[in-house]
Amino acid sequence: PGVLFIRQTHCNEAAWTKRTIFSVPSFPWEISPSALRSCMSAWVIDQYGTDGVLKYTEEMPVPSVGSTSEVLIRVHAASLNPLDISMKGGYGAKLLNLRRDPMSVMAGASEFPLVLGRDVSGEVVDCGSDVTHVVPGDEVWAAVPPWKQGSLAEFVTLTEYEVSHKPKLLSHTEAASIPYVANTALSALVNAGGLCRDSASNKRVLITGASGGVGTFSIQLLKAWGAHVTVTCSQNAEGLVRGLGADEVVDYTAGDSLELLEMMEKFDVILDNVGGETEEWATGLLKPWSGAKYVTLVSPLLLQTDSMGLLDGMLQAGLSLHNKAMQNIISCGVFYRWGFYAPDGPALDEVSKLVDAGKILPVVEAQFPFTQVPQAFQKVENGHARGKTVVRVVEDDDKRAEGLGRTRRSEAADSEQEEREMATQN
Structure with missing residues (x-):
């Protein structure tokens, strides 16, 4: 119990408790990154296909908070799912385009450039005026719906309902493997x-x-x-x-x-x-x-x-x-x-509690730096997964956080084991 079998390769996916909502005032000196920058780094596809369609760009427009319920997140880590591989080849394009914008489908508008990546762990940098569950500076995790621009970029926008506070015991790299x-x-x-x-x-x-x-x-x-x-x-x-x-x-x-x-x-x-x-x-x-x-x-x-x-x-x-x-x-x-994926931030709140209690552990099979997203895709395409493949978008402090997270998870697992032993004795 509490032991996680992780084979990490360092290479060159009912009834839930309600959230407690706090109202936090915004401050006039808080400036969103979208106001400071117009472009960001991202991996995009400009057409559907297999080899060679993934392209790195530093000219992807930075997303902005477009509605009162949206949250802008600076991505620290993302992870890949088999769906990303399929979407790269055009899987689901017709229905997903309809979900993105019904009117644009009728007008024949293009979905490109398209950013893939369905998991994100990062930091809130801007919020819509009606957002109360998170504030700038909060560390969060989320699953990015496949009809939205993905997490293989420096920033991503989601609604408040899709976002949850990241488990305290996990680094961003570990957290990105779960949502x-x-x-x-x-x-x-x-x-x-x-x-x-x-x-x-x-x-x-x-x-x-x-x-x-x-x-x-x-x-x-x-x-x-x-x-x-x-x-x-x-x-x-x-x-x-x-x-x-x-x-x-x-x-x-x-x-x-x-x-x-x-x-x-x-x-x-x-x-x-x-x-x-x-x-x-x-x-x-x-x-x-x-x-x-x-x-x-x-x-x-x-x-x-x-x-x-x-x-x-x-x-x-x-x-x-x-x-x-x-x-x-x-x-x-x-x-x-x-069964289908469904966005659900409140459900992730409950998962976060289970993670911090040591009952759910991240299973990360492979990690890649942001510069090697094509290699990460190749790893997932090879199949026979043993957990998740994660992309580190920000390298700064994740290794220190992982060390702290492992220590805390070990302590949580030990505590859980002691509780079980006491219950058995009683």
Whole structure:
């Protein structure tokens, strides 16, 4: 307990407590960076493609606080997700452009230059007049919605609702590994899976493809909630997932993996990070006629809108979901659902508490400096993730912060272990 298996490579993703809102006066001498600078450094794409489309620029306009609820953040660290790789190739472009600006789609406007990067940890430098949860100088973390300009830049703007105070025990590099997978996992497990802190105790959950960002976060969250967690991953990831709390591990590369799963007690919830053929056998592992749920994070929605157009693609995806849901509920009484990322700052507030309590640890597999973003993308494209790949945008004091964070997390883990031992003795 409290031990994090991190393989770092230094190279050249229900019911939540309400936030406490404080009203803090602004001061006339506070000047936003956007008033001092007009351009910033960023990695952008000017077209969709694979190799060579990522470009470094120092002429990206600095974003400004455009509404009363927006927050301008100086990015200290960002991290990559498989979605960034897909978006670089044009995945989801039609639906995301519609979400960015419906009128611009009708007018044929371009989304370029486009900044990728879905996670941010940094410092607030400017706020809209209605923002009360954070103030300039606060250290925050957030998941950047895919329809917004991303975090592979010096600055990014988000709404107050999307932003949360960074865990005190984490450095920016560590913190940047969590928000997007956390919001994705919580949306899938809570909104689609029906689980929460009060209902997950002793529930049996299966996570497929558990060694990536969403999987490693979900294991820790579910264990903090008291669930029994079984995972599938490759054999060389077993130490990682067991170290994070997985109760049972099945090597999906073994020829008898499905037989091993079928021999186990059936599950209440399955979180599928793999998709494809997994759907064909996974629903059969759920408890029949007991409200069990299969939740997949691999839906065809964006692929179908890309290939068929917005209207036809959404219609086809909707029909596919309806047919599969009806087939499963009629045949064995299980629910078939899609899970999606959903922006949720208040949820990150709760995650922050779990991190500072030592119940959730960052899993950072690789780190890259801001100058080597293309190499970071290549690392993620290679697949077989063991946690997250992080980009250090600001190098200044993160190493000192990481050392302090490790010391504090060790103390938190020791305290948690002592509490468990006392509870056992009593």
